[in-house]
Amino acid sequence: MQTFNYVKATNIDKALTGLGSGKFIAGGTTLVDLMKLDVERPSTLVDINVLALDKIEKLPDGGLRIGALVRNSDLAWNADVQKSYAVLSQALLSGASPQLRNMATTGGNLMQRTRCAYFREPSAGTPGGYGCNKRTPGTGCAAMDGFNRTHAILGTSDHCIATHPSDMCVAMAALEAVIHVEGPKGKRTIAFADFHKLPGDTPQVENALEPGELITYVDLPKPVEGARSVYLKLRDRASYEFALASAAVVSKVEGGHIRYVRVALGGVGTKPWRSHEAEAALNGKPVHAATFRAAAEAALAAAKPRSDNAFKVELAKRCLTRTLKLATA
């Protein structure tokens, strides 16, 4: 870990002006971890924990506004979230451990960085270290021909195959959340689908935030009447492991047919993976095992596995098939 300056911001304006080339810190569950590994070397940490962004409020249009500092535990156990956005509560509770969830925040989870072991290696992207285009563009990708069992099969590029690790984000992708940010140039909103970036040839760019912008809220749209939602996470062990494959489904069934559906996958994509292909295969179709399997085939049609992660293609299909069954039962 490198020496850094620490500043505590008492309001949003002070946070924005005090940032400079530093980083905001909230729960610190990713950032401090990466600082210990010398992956993150911020000159300054601006502590935003006391900002008044820790409320969950109902919006006049029936939606829900989640402050960026709402802890994962508080969000997961919130009565409105459990009732109307069950997929989000389930996703949060499937992630990390109770201790981590008590610290991790909503905004921080949007910024969670990949668990790629090569990315996390202190010397990656430096001469003599593993190639990592995320750490130092142009140095290559050691995961490509390394141990890549947990890596992504969707949204990959020749430059990066790092998996997006968040569970919360998969649920938010299916819920079509909207992210509010505030920065030197003022306030704006970002649609969830536009927030995380595909790696392409710039894997170092992970999201749509401009320099100096702070996430302030996440809005969930009004719940779809009559819809049900489910999150299912598959992994080697029962707890405290990132997803090998996960699925978030929000769906509404009328007369035995699917009338509304949103599908997102986790553990398999370089970003929280909204699957329009699966949705197209489901819309208007009868609730039936064959429909689900067809949607799963569609969702994974573009999958590009590497040497160690080919099993994720079938695992993700089974995961989505089961999630659809649960959400439409």
Place this chain on the structure above:
Amino acid sequence: MAMDTLPHAAGIIGAVVPRIDGPLKTTGTARYAVDHNFPGLAHAVAVQSTVGSGSIRTLDTAAAEKMPGVLLVLHHGNMKGAYRLFPHQDDATISEARPPFEDEKIYYWGQFVALVVAETLEQANAAASAVRVEYDVQTPDVRTDLSAGFTGTRQSSWKRGDPDQALTTAPVVVDETYSTPVETHNPMEMHGTVAVWEGDHLTLYESSQGVVNHRIVMAEVLGVPRENVRVISRFIGSGFGGKLFPWPQSTLAAVAARNLKRPVKLSVDRRMMFSNVGHRPHTQQRIRLGATPDGKLTAIRHDFFTETSMLDDFVEHCGEQTPFLYSCPNLEVTTGMVRRNVGAPAPMRGPGAVPGLFALESAMDELAIKLKMDPLELRLKNDAERDEGTNRPFSSRHLKECYLTGAEKIGWKQRTPEPGSMRRDGKYIGWGLAGASWAAARIPCTATVELCPNGRICVRCATQDIGTGTYTIFAQVMHAKTGVPLDRIDVFLGDTSLPDGPTSGGSMVTSAVLPAATSAANEAVTRLLNIATLTAGSPFAGAKADTLTVSHARIHAKDQPASSGIAFEEVIRMANLSDITAAGKTIPSWEDPKARDYSMHSFGAHFAEVEWEPEIARIRVSRIFSIFDCGRIINKGAGANQILGAAVMGVGMALFEDTVHDPRTGQPINGSFADYLVTTCADLPALDVTFLDYPDLLVNEYGARGIGEIGMAGVAPAITSAVYHATGIRVRDLPIRIEDLLQSKILEA
């Protein structure tokens, strides 16, 4: 015999006795190695190689040395003469024979190449990352196929009859190869050393499973007399074998402290646990079994490779149980040691037996299937009544009863053999079983018992309690002998200034300390009673000592109740003695004419149940019944805890643990607690432990054998057998992976 001389034995030997050190641990009062701080303490951080093979071309410490707080940077260029080589000798063992920073050569990824010492840990950390090392890099050999490039000679052992001929003519043959991956010791407390010199005397605060051994090694390596070295490990956050013998961090801390003339603390962090301080080596084992159509074994061949480091000759003795577990006329075990660019392996819970029995017991399950025979029946049919390896009788063997008890508990009669044929609550279930064994012996030990004038008893022994309950065992013996309550018994362990005691390894401590503690207690009480008869003013003055006894902490006439006598400490005070102290020792079983002609082993069986959900390729272990024949269990609480913990580790071995080395660098690439999976609480099956509790009086007068190692043996093959039963997938290469299970043809009906 022992039990007869212990008036309070009935209430405490074999009872569930809470650990006397428990409150110290649960309140954070117990101080572990790196909890020790001293004025002037400096902090050291090791720099690790980022290549797996090659040599250091340049090592630039200029920037690091200029950083704030930096006191010293050690490396191969400035360490000449710091160490002596540790000789191979009989009375001590070192983990990694090459002294740290011996030369510029790199043998494995993560090898320590420099040590930065600074005023604070943060300064040392920052400076360690500023040490610039350039290497001449060679491609490390971390190939997982252990037969690849093997040019050594295979060592043959235990050969009897003609196994090759018997396999040629056997009506039914199983010939399969099984592998177990590199498993990394991950005790909660990592390795760490605080080195403190006072003149030419060194004290090391260590997390060691063997303080006596540690002292001998460090004295040799540092070139100082043994009596100048003191090693203290009062509390240990477990070791699982990884802390049996010293590692380089201890030597480095001692040398840095000597150079600086200041105390130095050096911790091994969790990442380093995966590269620098041992692992269970990768094994690859070919098993060939020959049998008659009715299931009688005619031949066993067990030919295995085990991986070791480039410089250390470590062998994982996978064939140790093979010669005596079953009755079989033709048998051979052969061993091939294979070098790879990895750190030195180390014994890990049940070394040899755990991977070895995974292979042998898996093959037995496969043989049963081939024979269309119940795997339980196959075990019973081939049970050995005599150790056919050494041709000696067993001191005590009740393996058949373990199997029969387990079968009763799980309801084995209801098992239908076809894979995927059993269901419950919408899930497929599978049942499997496997046997376990581990050697028993009585190893040397000394101890002293001190009866104090304040009514307390102090016991001293330089063994240590690695979390197994050794502190409590000593206290139990003292209470059994005298009736002094546990809260008036002080047990001192884990310090080389105490009488020599055994290393905590091999499940030998309990059987070693019981005789020493008992003989010391007996002798102390004998002296006390003599003094009671000789001391003026004592109510027993002039009495014959052999008419007296001690119970309920009181001296009294044998034919009178304890209430008639006086508190034992009153006699010590009357006699104006500071204390009454006696020493005891344990004669090793190999010097005991009654014991040495017997084969002494513990036995056990695990019955595992798994649940299989094919829709999501999910396997979970739902129940494990563990039935063990380990002699008399001295503390049924701590004893059950040993088997439970071992079963949990066995679940991890079966389903999760696998240290993966990057083929290009040789780095353990999943070296963190997020990426290297161990069993979590959520993965725990319902665990049920039964002890048969037959005393083995040839091992010691209590009939107690050890229990630390054996519990892990047999868990993995019981689980893979259950997985086969549920899914139809035979996993021969651990761990069981979702990748394997996705191939299952047992799908949703």
